[in-house]
Amino acid sequence: MPSPVINFADKLSLFSDLWSPRIIAQMNDYHFKLAKIQGEFVWHSHPETDEVFIIISGSMEIHLRDGVIQLGEGEMYVVPKGIEHKPIAGQECHILLIEPAGTLNTGDAGGDMTVQEVAWI
Amino acid sequence: MPSPVINFADKLSLFSDLWSPRIIAQMNDYHFKLAKIQGEFVWHSHPETDEVFIIISGSMEIHLRDGVIQLGEGEMYVVPKGIEHKPIAGQECHILLIEPAGTLNTGDAGGDMTVQEVAWI
Numbered sequence: 001m002p003s004p005v006i007n008f009a010d011k012l013s014l015f016s017d018l019w020s021p022r023i024i025a026q027m028n029d030y031h032f033k034l035a036k037i038q039g040e041f042v043w044h045s046h047p048e049t050d051e052v053f054i055i056i057s058g059s060m061e062i063h064l065r066d067g068v069i070q071l072g073e074g075e076m077y078v079v080p081k082g083i084e085h086k087p088i089a090g091q092e093c094h095i096l097l098i099e100p101a102g103t104l105n106t107g108d109a110g111g112d113m114t115v116q117e118v119a120w121i
Numbered sequence: 122m123p124s125p126v127i128n129f130a131d132k133l134s135l136f137s138d139l140w141s142p143r144i145i146a147q148m149n150d151y152h153f154k155l156a157k158i159q160g161e162f163v164w165h166s167h168p169e170t171d172e173v174f175i176i177i178s179g180s181m182e183i184h185l186r187d188g189v190i191q192l193g194e195g196e197m198y199v200v201p202k203g204i205e206h207k208p209i210a211g212q213e214c215h216i217l218l219i220e221p222a223g224t225l226n227t228g229d230a231g232g233d234m235t236v237q238e239v240a241w242i
Contacts, residue, residue, distance in 0.1 A: 006198065006199075007196045008196070008197070025173070028221075030151070050148040050149050052153070071126060076127045077126055
């Protein structure tokens with residue numbers, strides 16, 4: 001089992017691959033996941049759940065069909081369930097995702113970037 | 122309605138009272154709350170839910186019946202449901218709490234520090 005105190009920097013030092021979230025904590029039936037992102041992800045939505053992005057370091061954009069959300073360190077955003085979105089980061093950005101356990105990173109879109117089994121660190 | 126981008130520092134500038142969380146976001150039926158704490162809170166537990174603490178700035182302790190959890194900036198901790206805990210901060214500390222909407226800050230303990238109606242900011 002992981003240490004009960006979860007240090008984001010320590011956890012982020014344990015992996016380097018992009019667009020591949022790692023689970024760091026569970027609260028009831030929700031998972032907290034850290035991810036390193038750079039470049040463009042795929043358009044997708046999560047029909048069953050809202051999804052929270054918290055920026056740990058760097059900056060990113062969440063493209064929506066009707067606009068672009070700009071996010072920097074110390075900011076968060078809730079993507080409402082069912083809303084199509086496409087994360088983009090020009091430089092490497094580290095984020096904390098919060099969503100129900102089992103939520104796929106690519107939502108309803110599938111494809112090569114889908115992580116079927118998200119590892120705990 | 123609040124801006125869709127939630128900046129922790131901006132939100133923290135909107136209030137100064139201690140031990141009085143403010144709601145800044147909702148994800149499904151969960152609330153994200155910012156709080157400023159200093160001194161000792163009351164022993165309590167939440168029989169129905171886990172509770173997440175994320176430290177935005179400063180440091181704090183979560184006393185448990187069998188130990189003390191030390192938390193600093195960039196760290197998080199999940200208090201399991203039903204576990205008695207008592208938050209303490211020597212200096213002012215700013216935290217993000219995540220728990221189901223309607224969860225009382227004093228849990229099963231009640232008392233003067235209970236905030237019955239948590240405001241959105």
